[in-house]
Amino acid sequence: MTAIDESGFVALTRAVSTRAGLALGAYKEKCVQRRIAVRMRACGVHTYGDYLALLEQTPAELDRLTDTLTINVTRFFRNAETWHAVRAIVLPALGREPGSGLRAWSAGCSSGEEPYSLAVLAAQWLEEREDWPALGRLQIDATDIDRASLQRAEQGWYRPETVADVPPELLTRHFTMDGDGFRVNETLRSRVRVRRVDLNLQPPLRQDYDLILCRNVLIYFDRATQERLCRVFDGALAPGGYLVLGKVETLFGEVRDRFTLVDARERIYRRCA
Ligand SMILES: C[S@@+](CC[C@H](N)C(=O)[O-])C[C@H]1O[C@@H](n2cnc3c(N)ncnc32)[C@H](O)[C@@H]1O
Incomplete structure (x- = not known):
């Protein structure tokens, strides 16, 4: 990540943590980055700053991102x-x-x-x-x-x-x-x-x-x-x-x-x- 990306990432994760009530700082950073990238691709945006702006305008996207971040895969009698x-x-x-x-x-x-x-x-x-x-x-x-x-x-x-x-x-x-x-x-x-x-x-x-x-x-x-x-x-x-x-x-x-x-x-x- 460049310094600009880094500060964009920090601003984005802070905003998401506050709005979604999710302490993102406790998660593995690479994992969070990968999940955010999935949503950014789906929305067609290329920078953390643009994605944050989009999150602010589209409340439903926060739900989709939270869904992607929490990874709910499970099964009856898994393993x-x-x-x-x-x-x-x-x-x-x-x-x-x-x-x-x-x-x-x-x-x-x-x-x-x-x-x-x-x-x-x-x-x-x-x-x-x-x-x-x-x-x-x-x-x-x-x-x-x-x-x-x-x-x-x-x-x-x-x-x-x-x-x-x-x-x-x-x-x-x-x-x-x-x-x-x-x-x-x-x-x-x-x-x-x-x-x-x-x-x-x-x-x-x-x-x-x-x-x-x-x-x-x-x-x-x-x-x-x-x-x-x-x-x-x-x-x-x-x-x-x-x-x-x-x-x-x-x-x-x-x-x-x-x-x-x-x-x-x-x-x-x-x-x-
Ligand atoms: C991959 S699922 C595992 C489900 C189940 N334990 C299993 O093994 O099939 C991970 C679950 O952890 C939950 N999770 C992630 N962060 C959490 C947190 N900070 N507090 C409570 N649950 C959390 C997710 O929402 C998700 O439902």
């Missing part, structure tokens, strides 16, 4: 092996105490596929043990920064192609056909609390989670933010609680000493008791 490991390692360890519940946080939940995958898996696990009351003690917090994604998570309605990765027997058991798609049944939707939380600006909703899923989110942040968020997860987990990161993400910083790596392949960590 199936990780879910097998959650089922084999995490659920049995957490459900051992009679009357115990499960408090989980899907941090960066996008449109809800991740928290509902967990709800489906936990319900199946509990049903196999005929522990029906425990479903009432399942509480999953699903948080994200992106309002449009959160609205979809709240509705819990998905197109047929979106639920294609849900095993058929679980689709029949936990979803109902609604129009030309499928809606997660109320029994499970009531177990998922959808809230807007910007991981860079707001604290977790609670400090006693048994399980935190933060997958494919840290990757977009700079190193200092990654370390800070690892400290946040440490503080938000109950002793012995589990943290699941994305397949290419790792625990950063001094908190590594307080976690045991339980499954290196699936990036599952356990906070020391």
